Amino acid sequence: MALGMQGMWRTITSLGKGLSFGRRLPSSQASYSSLWQGGNLEMPRPIVLLDKREEIESLLLRLGTCEVPISKPFVPRQAWLESMRDYDEQHLGLVDLHPDVFGVPPRLDILHQVVAWQRNYKRISHAHTKTRAEVRGGGRKPRPQKGTGRSRQGSIRSPIWRGGGVAHGPRGPKSYYYMLPMKIRVLGLKVALTIKHAQDDLHIIDSVDLPTADPQYMMDFVRYRHWGDSVLIVDINDQMPENIVKATETLNTIGLIPAVAINVYSMLKYQTLVLTLPTVRFLEKKLLWHDTRFAPLYPYHMPYRDIP
Amino acid sequence: MSADDSPDCKEPVAMQLPEPGPPVVPAPTSPPSLSYNPPESSDLEALLSSVLRDAYRTQTGPADWRCQDITSEPGRTQVLTRLARDLGRTVPGSQLHEMRRGEDVERFYSIPVRDKNRLEEMAVKELPANIKINWDYE
Numbered sequence: 001m002a003l004g005m006q007g008m009w010r011t012i013t014s015l016g017k018g019l020s021f022g023r024r025l026p027s028s029q030a031s032y033s034s035l036w037q038g039g040n041l042e043m044p045r046p047i048v049l050l051d052k053r054e055e056i057e058s059l060l061l062r063l064g065t066c067e068v069p070i071s072k073p074f075v076p077r078q079a080w081l082e083s084m085r086d087y088d089e090q091h092l093g094l095v096d097l098h099p100d101v102f103g104v105p106p107r108l109d110i111l112h113q114v115v116a117w118q119r120n121y122k123r124i125s126h127a128h129t130k131t132r133a134e135v136r137g138g139g140r141k142p143r144p145q146k147g148t149g150r151s152r153q154g155s156i157r158s159p160i161w162r163g164g165g166v167a168h169g170p171r172g173p174k175s176y177y178y179m180l181p182m183k184i185r186v187l188g189l190k191v192a193l194t195i196k197h198a199q200d201d202l203h204i205i206d207s208v209d210l211p212t213a214d215p216q217y218m219m220d221f222v223r224y225r226h227w228g229d230s231v232l233i234v235d236i237n238d239q240m241p242e243n244i245v246k247a248t249e250t251l252n253t254i255g256l257i258p259a260v261a262i263n264v265y266s267m268l269k270y271q272t273l274v275l276t277l278p279t280v281r282f283l284e285k286k287l288l289w290h291d292t293r294f295a296p297l298y299p300y301h302m303p304y305r306d307i308p
Numbered sequence: 309m310s311a312d313d314s315p316d317c318k319e320p321v322a323m324q325l326p327e328p329g330p331p332v333v334p335a336p337t338s339p340p341s342l343s344y345n346p347p348e349s350s351d352l353e354a355l356l357s358s359v360l361r362d363a364y365r366t367q368t369g370p371a372d373w374r375c376q377d378i379t380s381e382p383g384r385t386q387v388l389t390r391l392a393r394d395l396g397r398t399v400p401g402s403q404l405h406e407m408r409r410g411e412d413v414e415r416f417y418s419i420p421v422r423d424k425n426r427l428e429e430m431a432v433k434e435l436p437a438n439i440k441i442n443w444d445y446e
Contacts, residue, residue: 080404
């Protein structure tokens, strides 16, 4: 990671801002097929930039609601829809956020588990020491067993000798790979999104369009909107408009990632999380499917026809 | 290409495109202050009642605007954006789902917000001659 971690961590303070705790009943969908929209890993197309105010408003009304139904009595969370095209475009509309993704109980232990897993599962420690058998030399007994008046020694490479082998040292390379259960990782994403929203660090934009590719505009904009010291911008596709890519390339406090790269570590590392509206719907669809799925008949990394 | 070509054929000339003007960059402005001082309660009530009545004019709501339910669109967006524009303070995302009735909005907008800590407030005020603030501390 490019940024130093100490400066970028924020302690998660009080979360008593209207989170509803307690167990959730399974979502009351009429049929499971209503969740699956066909096609394997099909991503929604990017939103098209419209000029007319009426078209924008009708599109926002359509996109402002959650695609996955919300079971009563839960009500959706909400967020403002903003834009990056001008400093003052902050109130384009209201967006509904599914409560089972953006309103889950704040499980800090799950966050810890997922962050620790993310740090450790890729770790391979290459620390390696030689034992007394591997150190060069040491085959001959240095002095007779008896008669010299000195301690008895069998080899000059025993661990008590200087230059000898290490008795219980690291025997690398060692892998720290392990996998957390999929549902724990999914819950970690939900908890991180919930906490970002509850602490007013989540912003939703209609698209990643900038009026200019100047990084200075980006810095001024972030300061004007009070978005914090560091911002993570998540778009739906990995092909992004030229302006945002050029503006954020040289800035190390503003990150730009596609939706499939979102992870708990990055969400906690950057102070503010900015999602585009298609990204929100994509995440809701992907994360909510796990609440009602069956156990796999064969591993999920192999192709399925009906998974979102 | 050569002199044998017909006199109508001319050498290709580069097209004169208009000079691209400077990029339309919005001028940088200083960040707005996050402090909020609520207006007088009577003014606030008048503003809220007029905004809610305008937004939910067609619906036969309760007589008192405080009991008006503001969860239905498009009146909800209209109410919240108008109040954000008029009062200079936006309901943050974490509290949007709590704004269900007129009284919730009234309670939110009657709470003042300060964005300076006590030291900064003291620095701006007029201090007695024997009090000095030392900013260079270790």
